[in-house]
Amino acid sequence: MLFLSRRQDWFGNLRGDLLAGLVVALALIPEAIAFSTIAGVDPKVGLYASFCIAVITAITGGRPGMISAATGAMALLMVTLVKDHGLQYLLAATLLTGVLQIIAGYLRLGSLMRFVSRSVVTGFVNALAILIFMAQLPELTNVTWHVYAVTAAGLAIIYGFPYLNKTIPSPLVTILVLTGIAVWMGLDIRTVGDLGQLPDSLPIFLWPDVPLNFETLAIIFPYSASLAVVGLLESLMTATIVDDLTDTGSDKNRECKSQGLANLGAGVLGGMAGCAMIGQSVINVKSGGRGRLSTLTAGVVLLLMVVFLKDWVSMIPMAALVAVMIMVSIGTFNWSSVRDLKKLPLSTNLVMITTVVVVVWTHNLAFGVLAGVLLASLFFANKVGHFMYIRSQYSEADDTRRYEVVGQVFFASAEKFTAAFDFKEAVDKVVIDLHRAHFWDITAVGALDQAVIKFRREGAQVEVIGLNEASETIVDRFGVHDKPDEIDKVLGAH
Template structure:
C-alpha cells in the first residue's frame, strides 16, 4: 500500500509541486475567460477548475494530466445558460457526469486505440493555433510596455533553463510569472492584469443542489446539452491523455479516465461549477514544467482555490502579458 502511494503520488514531489504552482497561476485567467464565454459569473469557472482538478487527481486514469473548465465545453453550454440560466447548467453538469461514468463502464475509452496518429497530430496543431489566436486580443491596441513584458517573458521561459543548477530546479514559466509580476508592481505599469478580467471569489464553494424541477420536462431541456458536453469532454480528454502518454512514454487507463471525468463533473455541479474536461495546453505545461504524478494536479487545484480566495489582492495584479508569454 505504501509503495503504491509512493509510486503514484510521491515519486516526484518537487517536480509535481512546482509544476502545480505554474498550472494554478495559468488556470486563473483561463477559468475566468471560459466563464465569460459561457455567460456565467467568473467564480463558476474558478470553482469548477478547482473542484475538477482536485477530484481527477484521485480518480483519473492519466497521472500528470490537468483537467478543469475548458473553452470547448463553455461553447457548448452558451445557449443553455442564455435560455434557461445557471441552475439548468448545474443540472446539465450533473447529468454530463453520469453519462461519462456510463461511457467508462461501457469501455468506450478503449476506442482511442483506433484513432490514427495523423488525427492526434492534427488535433494538437489545431489547438496550438487556437491557443495562439486566443492570445492576440491581449496584444492588440496596447502600450509598448505589454510587448516589452511579453518579449522579456519569452526570454525568461526559453533561457532560464540554461542557468546552472537553478535552471533545472525551478520551472521557467513560474520564474516568468513571478518576475514579471514583481516588475509590473514595482514600476506601477498601467497594463491589463488578471483582476481586469473579472471579480475573483472571496468565499469557499458550498454544496449546492440545482434549483430545477425534477421532471421529464427538465430532462428534455438538459439532456441534449449534457450529451454534447459528455462527448466533447471525453473526446478532448482522451486525445489529451494520448498526447501525455507520448510525452511521458507511459500508458494510461482510458476507461478509468472516462469514469474519473464523470465523477469530477458531478462534484463540480454540486459545488456550483460548470462542466470541464482535460486541458491540452495546461497538461503540456505541467509535463514540461516537471509534473508527472497525481500530486501535480492536486497541487494545481488546491493552490488555485487558495490563491483566488485568500490571496486575491496579489493574484489580481499578475499581468496578462506574463501569462500570454
C-alpha cells in the same frame, strides 16, 4: 505492488510535482475566468469548477499528471443553455454530463481510442496549438508597447532561464519576476484582476434549483450529451498526448469514469462542466509535473490563491501569462509533421490537415476528430481493398476452373471480387479456393453468393473450399448459396 505504484504516483516526484502544480494554478486562473465569460456565467463558476475537477481527477483519474479543469471547448457548448435557461439549468446539465461519462467508462468506451490514428492525434495537437495561440491575440491587439515588451521579456525568461537553472520551472519565474516588475514600475497594463471579480469564499454544496421532471431532462439532455462527448474526446486525446510526452501508459476507461465523477462534483459545488486541458497539461509536463500530486496541487493552490490571496493574484499582468501560453502553443505544435509532409503518404497528410482545418474552423474538437477518423477509415478501407486479388488456373483434364482468392473481402473490395470471375466461360466445374482470404461483412457474403449463383446459372458445378472459421461463421449465418430455399427466392426475384 499496487501500494508501491500508488506511492510512486503521489510521491515519486515530490518537488517537481509541487512546483509544476504552482505554475499550472497561476495559469489556470485567467483561463477559468475567461471560460466563465464565454459561457455567460460569473467568474467563480469557472474557478470553482477548475478547483473541483482538478482535485477529483487527481485522486480518481487514469492519467497521472494530466490537468483537467474548466475549458473553452466545453464553455462554447454552454452559451445557449445559460442564455435561454440560466445558471441552475447549467448546473443540472453538468450533473447529467457526469452521469453520462461514468456510464461511458463502465461501457469501456475509452477503448475506442485505439481507432484514432496517429495522423488524427497529430492534427488534433496542431489544431489545439493554433487555437491556444489565437486565444492570446486579443491580449496583444490595440495595446500599448509595454504589453509587447513584457510579453517579449516573458518569452526571453522562459527560454533563457533553463540555461541558468533547471530546477525551478521557468514559467513560474516568469510570472513572479514580471509581476514584481509591473508593480514596481507601475505599468499600466491589463492584469488578472481586470478580467472579473475573484470569489471571496470557499465553494458550498449547492443542488441545482430546477424541477426534477421530464421537461427539465428534455432541456438539458442535448447539451449534456454534447458536453459528455466533447469532454471525453478532449480528455482521451490529451491523455494520449501526455502518454507520449512522458513515455508512460494510462487507463482510458478509468479516465472516463474520473471525468464523470469530477463533473458531478463540480455540478454540486456551483461549477460548470470541464475536461482535460492540453495546454495546462503540457505546462505541467514541461514544468516537471509527472504524478497525481501536481494535479492536486494545481487545484488546491488555485482555490487558496483566488480566495485568500486574491489581492496579490489580481496583480499578475496578463502579458506574463500570454508569454506562458505562447510557449505552450510553440511546444504543443508538432513541427516534425510539417517537415515530414513530403515524406509521409498523401492520405496521412490529408487526414492530419483535415483535422486541423475542421477544428480551427469550427472551434469544435469533436467535429475535427470525427472528420479525421472518418477520412482515415475511408483511406484505410480503400487501401486494404486494393490488396485483395484473385488468380485462376484451368485444368483441361477435368474441365475445371480454379479461382484462388487472396486478401480481405469486405464492402470496399466486394465489387472487385465479383468482377474477377468469368461467368460466361463454359466449364464443367468451378472451385473457389478461400484458404488465403477472409470475409468480413454481409457485403462480402453477398458477393460470394452472387458469384456461386451466377456460375450455377451457367450450368457449372461450384465448390467453395478453404473458409477459415471466422469467415465460415458469417457465411453460414448470412449466405444463401448453400441453402436451396433461399436460392429459389433469389432466382425468383430475377
